[in-house]
Amino acid sequence: MRRMMLGAAVLAVGVWGCGGSKGNASNGAAGNSTSAVAQSGGSTGPTGNAAVSGVIHFTGAAPSNPKIDMSQESACQGKYKTPPTDPQYVVKDAKLGNVFVYVDSGLPNGAKYTASAPTQIDQDGCLYHPRVFGAVVGQDIVIKNDDNVLHNIKAVPKVNRGFNISQPSAGMTSKRSFSEPEVMVPLECNVHGWMHAYVGVLTHPFFATSDSTGSFSIKNLPAGTYTIKAWHEKLGTQQQTVTVGAGETKNIDFTFSGPKA
Amino acid sequence: MDKLLSWMLPPGASTFVGDIDWIYYLILAVTGIAFVLVEVALIVFLIRYRKRPGRKATYIHGSNRAEIIWTSVTAVVVVIIGILSAPAWNKIKGREGVPPNAMPIGIEAKQFEWNVTYPGPDGKLGTADDFTIRGQLHVPVDRPTVAMLTSQDAIHSFFVPSFRIKQDAVPGMHIRVWFQPTKVGEYELGCAELCGLGHYRMRAVVTVHTQQDYDRWVASQAHSVAQR
Amino acid sequence: MAHAAAMHDDVMLPPSSRAAGAGVYNEKLGMWIFLGSEVMFFTALIGTYVILRFAHPDAWIGHPRTTPLNIPVTAVNTFLLICSSVTMVKAFAAAQDGIQRSLRLWLLATAMIGATFVGVQVYEYTHLIEKGFVPSEGLFGSTFYTMTGFHGFHVTIGVLCMTYVTIKAFRGKYSQTDHRGVEVIGLYWHFVDLVWIILFTIVYLI
C-alpha cells in the first residue's frame, strides 16, 4: 500500500513537472527547425543574410522503432498514453526528421564564432528532447531533468573530454560544454539504457536539425560556396555542395533510403 | 520498533535460507556468549578492583595454564564453526553445487541495469526464442534457476536479500550463480558493489511465479518478442 | 648529532653482557630491510605478469619467435650488468684492503657500466616504440614496459647513488676501517642486478 502511494506521488510530481503539455513527447522529434543560436543571432563572427534550406526525403519502408519497456520506471511511463518507442526513425509522409544538417566547409578562413546564449536539452519521459541537436564550441549546453527519477548524462566523445554527471531529481539543471568540434558526440543515460542523444559540436552556428516534416533551414550565412553535410544516427552521412549569394536562399534536399531488410 | 532492532534475520524465500540462517544463529549464540562473558568480566573487574587506598595490585605476570586453556578453547570453537560452515559454502558456491535440472538464464549487468535473458519456451539458452528483459527477474517457484552472470562495464553484485544470495558480476567473467525460490511473490534485487553514479538505483524486481504462471508469462513474452 | 656520538662514550655497563642490536651497523641493516620492501614491490609486478600470462597465453602467442624484442642486444646488456656486479665486488674488496686507487677505478667502472645499461635500454625502447610496440599494445606490452621500466628506474637511481659514492671516493672519504657507503650501495647494486636476471629470464627468454 505504502509503495503504491509513493508511486502515485511520484507520478503526480512527474505530471506536474512536465505540465502535461508535451504532446509530442512520444516521437521525440525536434520541434525547432533551426538551431537556437543561428536564429537568435547570439553569436559572433562573420554572418550574412544568405540561407540554405530544404527537406530530407525518406524512401522505402520506415523501420519500426523499438518499443521501450518503461514498466520499472513508473514516473516516466505515466507520461505516455501509448507505449513509448525509441524514436530512431522519425518518418512522416516520406520525410525524415532528426537529421543533423551542417556546414562542413566553405566558411571564410579564420572566422571565429562563439555563442553567447546556451542551448538546452531536456530529459522528459525518460527520453531526450531534442534527440539530435548542435552546439558551438564552448557553448553552454544546459541539461535539464524533467523526470522525478535519477538520470545520469554521460558524454562519450572521441575527441573531446567526456563527462558523466547525475541528476537525481526533477527540475535540476547542469551546464556543460565541449571544447573541440566533433560530429556527433553521443550522450547516453545508463540508468535507462535506451536513452540516446547526439550533439554535433561545430566551430560555427550554421547547422540545423530537420523537424518532424523533414525540413530544415540554415540562416544568416555569408555568401559563399559550402559543403553541406546531413547526418542521421542510423543512416549515415550525405553531402552536397551549394553556392549562395548575398540575400539568396538556396534549396537543397537530401534523400535517405531505409535500411535494406 | 522491535523489527527495527531485531537480531532475527528477515524472512527469506529460497532454499538457502535453511542453509545459511542457522549458521548465523549458531555464531550469534557463540559470539553472544563470548561477548557477555567478556563484557561482564570486564565490568565486574573494573568495579571490584577499582583503586582503594592502601591496597596494592596482586603481583602476577600471568598463567601458562590460563593461556593454554583460552587459546585452545578459542581455536577449537572457531575451527568447529569453520567445519560446520563449509558444506553450505560448497553447496551454494561450489562449482559442483549447481543442480543439474536448474533452469538456465543469463544475467548481464551494466551501469545501471540488470538485463535478464530468458531461455524462452524451449528452456534452452542460445536459441532463437530467447528474449531479454530489462530490470525484471521472473523465476518459477520450487525449481532451481542457474544464472550465467556477467557484466558489461564495471563490477556489479547480484544481491537478492530474500534469497540470501549474492555474487559479483565481473566483466570478462561468466560466473554461475544458482538459487531455488520457495515462495511465490515479489522480491527486490539490488546491486551490492559500488558501480558508479546510479549504483543506488540499480534495482530490479524479482517475481517468483508458480510453474504454471511462469510458463504462461514466458509464452506471452516470447509472443510479444516474436511480434517485434 | 655530535652530542649523540658523545653520549655513547659514557655508556654505563649493561647488567648483562649481551649487546643490543644485530651486530651490523645501521646503514647496512637499513639497506637489507629496505631491500625486503623492494622484493615485495617486484614480486607484485612479477606476480601480475605471471597471472596475466597464465590467464591469457594467447596474448603471448608467437613469442619468442615473432617477438618484437631484440634478444641478442638485451643479452649483451645483461652480461654488462653482471659485469658491473663483478666490478662492484672488486670495488668493495679494494675498500676493505684500503687501496684507494683501485677503489676509485672500480667504482667508476661500475657507474659507467650501469649508465651504459640504462643507455642501451633507452635505445631498445626507442626502437620498440618505432616498431609500434608501445605500452598500450596488449598485455605483453603493458607488462614488458612496466617491469623493465621500473627496473631501469632502479638502475638509474643506482647509477646516481654510485656516482655520488664515486665522487666521495675520489675525495678520499672512504678508509679501510670505514667504507660503509661502498658496502651499502653494493648491496643495492647486487639486488638490482639479481632482479634483472629474473626479469630477463621470464620476460625475454621464457
Add this chain to the structure above:
Amino acid sequence: MATTATDTSAYTHDHGNAHVDDRPFIRKYIFSTDHKIIGIQFLIMSLTFLLLGGTLAMVMRWQLGFPGKPLPGGTLLPETYTNNGVVLPEFYNSAVTMHGTFMVFFAIMPLLVGVFGNYLIPLKIGAPDMAFPRINMASFWTAVPAGLLMLAGFFVEGGSAAAGWTSYAPLSARSDLTGVHLGQIFWCLSLIILGLSSIMGSFNYITTVINMRAPGMNWFRLPLSIWALFVTACLVLLAIPVLSGAAILLLFDQTIGTHFFDPQAGGQPLLWQHLFWFFGHPEVYILILPAMGMASDIIANGARKPIFGYTSMVLAIISIGFLGWGVWGHHMFQSGMNPTLGTTFMISTLLIAVPSAIKTFNWLGTIWQGNITFHVPMLHALAFVSMFVIGGLSGVFMAASPFDIYIHDTYFIVAHLHYVLFGGSLFAIFAAVTYWYPKMFGRMMNPFWGRVHFWLTLVFYNFTFFPMHQLGLHGHMRRIYDPTQYAFLREMQPVNQFISISAFCLFATQFLFAANFILSWFKGEKAPNNPWLDNGLEWTLPSPPPHGNFATVPTVYRGPYEYSSPHSDLDYIPQNVPTPGGAGAAHPQPAGD
C-alpha cells in the same frame, strides 16, 4: 600538583641544562630531524585529516538519514557537488571514497604508525633518535604532499576519486564509468607517494628497534607498544610496496592506455582485488596492532599490575603479523574467485581470531586483581578493549563464508569495520594521545573535559555504529546514496535517521577533544616528568624531553610492567632503576585522578 612533581622525581634524574639547543626555528620545528618533532608534526597532520574524513562522514550520514533534503550549508558548495543544497550522487560517491581513503591512509595509519612510532620508539628503547633522522624527516615531508594531492582531487574538474577506497577496477580505471578523471589519477599518485613515506618510516623504525636499544633493553623487556609498532613496521614494509605496485599499474591503465585490469583487452579485474587485498589485509592489522600495543601499556599502568601473559601477548602480535598474510581472500568471497579457495580462506580467517582472543583475555587478566586507576587514558583504553571485542566477534560472522554471502557489502561490514577502526584504533588513539600528551607538550590535558569527551563519545559512538549491525542484517547495502529507493529498506529508514543524528552528536563531541587538545597546549597545567607513574624510559625524562633525549644512555634492568612489585614500597619501578627501593617516598598519586 607541585607536591606530585616532587614525589615523582623520586626516580627521575635531574638532567639540568645538558643540551643547549640553538637550532634556528625552521630546523627545530619545520624541517626538524628530531623524532619527537616529527611525531608531533604527524599528529597535527593526521588529526587534520581525521577532521576532514569525519566531515565527509557527516555529509554521507546527512544524505542517508534525510535523503533529498538540502544539506545544511550545502548551497555553499559548487553546483557539481550539490543541487540546491542536496548532495548529488557524484559528491556522495566522492565522500564515500575520500572518507575511507583519508581515514585509513591519512588519519588512522599515520596517527598510529607515524605519530607514535616516531615519538615512542626512540624514547622507549632509550635511543637518542631514529637510526636515520634525515630519512625520517623526509618521510614526513613526503606524506604532506601526498595528502595535499589527495585533497586536490576535490578542486579539479570531475571531482575527487569516486570508486571507493578500495578503487575496484575497472570502475577506477575507466574515467567514462565514473566521470572522474584527474581525481582518480591523483588517488593513485598520492598513494604511491605516501607509500614512499611509509616505507622510509618503516625501515627506519625496524632498524632503530633492532640496533639502537639501550643496554639491557633486550627483546623481552620491550614494551608491548614497541613490539606492536615493530611488527607493524614489518607489515608496512612488506605490504605497502604491493599497494604501490598495484597503484602504479592502475595509474598506467588510467593514463598511458595499458589494460592490466580492463577485460576488454585481456586484463583481469580480479587481479586488482588480489593485489589490493594482499596489501589490504596486512593493512587492517597495521591499523590495529599499534593500538593493541599502546592500550596494553596503558591498561597495565591503569591497573597498577604487570601485564598478564607478556610472552603470549608478544607471540600473539607476531602470529597476527604472520597470519595476516594468508587471509586476504576473505574480502573476495563473493568476487567470483575459485570457490575452493573460499573454504581455505575461511579457515585461515577464523584462526586469526585466536591471537586476538588471546590478547583480549590477557587484558582481562591484567585488570583482574589490579588496583585500577580510572585516569582518562585508562578509560579510553578500557573502551578500546570493550569495543574491540564487539568488532572482533562480529568479524566471526563474515569469516564464515556461507553467511558472508548474505552480509558481504552490507552495513554489517560497515559496523564491523568501524567497531575495529573507531572503537578499536581510535579509542586507543584517544588513550595514547591523552597519555603521552604531557610528554609531548609538557602540559596536562584537562581531565574533566577529557572525561566528558570520553563518555559522550562512548555513548554516541555505540548509538551510531551498533544499529548498523541491524541494518546489515536487514540487507542494507553499503555505499548506496539513497536507501529509500528499495522498498525493503524504506522501513528501516528510522534506524538510518537515528544513526545519522547520533553521528552528528558524535562528531560534535570531538570538538571537545579538539578544544581540550589545543587549549591545553597553551594553558594546560604544567606536566611533571612522570604524571602516570609509568615505568617506561620516556618518563624519566623532562616533559617535553630535550633534543637528543637522554643525557646519559640509560641502562635497563627489567621489563616495563613492574607495577606493584613486592620488591618496592612504591607500586612502580622504572626500567632504568638499578635497585628497587622506596627512597622513603609515599605513594604518589597519578595525575588526573
